[in-house]
Amino acid sequence: MIFDEPSASLGQNETKRVLEQIEVLRSRGTGVVYISHRLDEISAIADRVFCLRDGRKVGEWPAKEIDRNGMIRAMVGRELSQRDVAPPPHDEEVVAAVEGLCSDRFDNITFELRRGEIFGMSGLVGAGRTEIVRSLAGADRFFSGTVAVNGRVVKIRSVSDAVSAGIYMVPEDRKTQGLNLNRTSAENMALPWESRLVPRGFVTIRFLNRLKKRMTKELDIRGNLDKPVGLLSGGNQQKVLLAKWLVRTPKVLILDEPTRGVDVGAKEAIYEIIRDLASQGVAVIVVSSELEEVLMLSHRVMVVAGGRQRAVLSREEATPERVMQLSVS
Structure with a gap:
């Protein structure tokens, strides 16, 4: 059974259930190939790990020797830089203000962006x-509330x-x-x-x-x-x-x-x-x-x-x- 990025659109609980079902398959003798960019999932279930980059195998580890940092180096071809979050915002200038946004999928969303x-x-x-961000971007409709950009209320339909x-x-x-x-x-x-x-x-x-x-x-x-x-x-x-x-x-x-x-x-x-x-x-x-x-x-x-x-x-x-x-x- 081959799983290609099965958790890409899943939350943590759903992903946990998928991994549990894979363990059931393995206990019944099914061979499983699990393809994922999420290294925690790979480490949790794999007996062996193959790492590919640009169509070539660049690493292989048995379960007992799986090295997260080694996998990252192999996938990227270099050490990743360890960066903090971006520097603090320039100032307190409010670029956008969302006030009381409501639709049939969410209610009373209010926040400011600097x-x-x-x-x-x-x-x-x-x-x-x-649903909230799609409404802000005009892809979905909201029925009440306001969106202001640079202090001016804009109609987003x-x-x-x-x-x-x-x-x-x-x-x-x-x-x-x-x-x-x-x-x-x-x-x-x-x-x-x-x-x-x-x-x-x-x-x-x-x-x-x-x-x-x-x-x-x-x-x-x-x-x-x-x-x-x-x-x-x-x-x-x-x-x-x-x-x-x-x-x-x-x-x-x-x-x-x-x-x-x-x-x-x-x-x-x-x-x-x-x-x-x-x-x-x-x-x-x-x-x-x-x-x-x-x-x-x-x-x-x-x-x-x-x-x-x-x-x-x-x-x-x-x-x-x-x-x-x-x-x-």
């Missing part, structure tokens, strides 16, 4: 995190309204919501901006090549970018999706599961991009099912449970125990 702040959203799968207000969103599923897998990287990057960047003409090969060159350099995107983006690795696809929404500088950038289904090297690169954006003054909302990721990146963390905002915690208050306690309350 310039240069990384604002985490945590909670169990199904808690309402994605569509994605176009949100983009015009400077709110851009990288959705959680790049393959079904974020990218046209049959078009090239540059074509994907240009899609939201064609009418804005070339209002009186056509999108030319020269224009696309200029865009590709700029974003490839800024985000270190690798692979053949003249072929369909669906042929790139997951990490490079995710970078193309990020690039699509960084062609113009956002006021607020929403990242829903920004590192889902990418390897540890791509994760580190995406973390660097997020920190750099914050250092440039962009307000970033990070939604993630990985609690460690939220706590590592965020200046403040909002915990959501059952469609309700349980608390907004400072970096010091947002301990794993406190966040989990609020998530299940």
